[in-house]
Amino acid sequence: MVLPVCDVCLKSGMLCQGCENKLKSGEITQLDLDIAKLLYKLGEGKIGFKKTIEIDNVVIIVTEKDQVGKLIGKSGKIVRAISKKIGKKVRVMGEGSDFKEIANDIIAPARISGINIVYGRDGEEKYKIRVMKEDARKLPARLDVLNDIMDQLSSEKTVIVIDDL
Known part of the structure; x- marks a missing residue:
């Protein structure tokens, strides 16, 4: 499987x-390296x-769409291990996902109650993602952090707003 670091480095630790x-050069980060080492141990390559x-206290791991389930693991076992190791919340995304899947x-x-296109006075388009009011406490992070994540991934x-309806 593809990792940002070669197998030789993961086996040797150097x-x-x-x-x-x-x-x-910044092509990979220390976080990429730490997660690659952990996944190499957990998944045997x-x-x-x-x-x-990485945004605030949330880490998004981007992988191939068909690898999302493997990366999450049975009952979220692998994601929980990564989260425990790095001390942050972890989300897994499939590369090339469409806007609605990412959201x-x-x-x-x-739960999302709706997605609308909102047009500003200057003609700028924005997608307004409405979250059900009763689910506001279930959000994995603050709204500003979630907005930053959506901007980077799409x-x-x-x-993102809480729906008052």
Whole structure:
């Protein structure tokens, strides 16, 4: 499976010149390296991911769509192990997911009551993602953090709000 660090580095515990250069240039982060080491131990080289995105106390792990289930693990076992190790909430996203899938995955276990396109006076389009009021306490992070995550994962401008209806 694809990991941001080569198997030799994961087995030996030391970075080769190529992986060291990736780390120095910012192509991979220390968080990518830490999660790759943990996944290599847990999945015996069968679980991988493309990259991580860290915003506030939430880490998003981006992987291939068909690998999302493997990365989460039975009953969320692998995600919980990663979360415990890094001390942050972990979300898993499939690379190439459409806008609605990204929104559902980021906001879960809260439910989306609707997604609308809102036009500003200057003609700017934004997607307004409405979360059911009774699910507000189920949101995995603050609204501003969730908005930042949506902006980074999708090419669309978004605003997440609690639906008062």
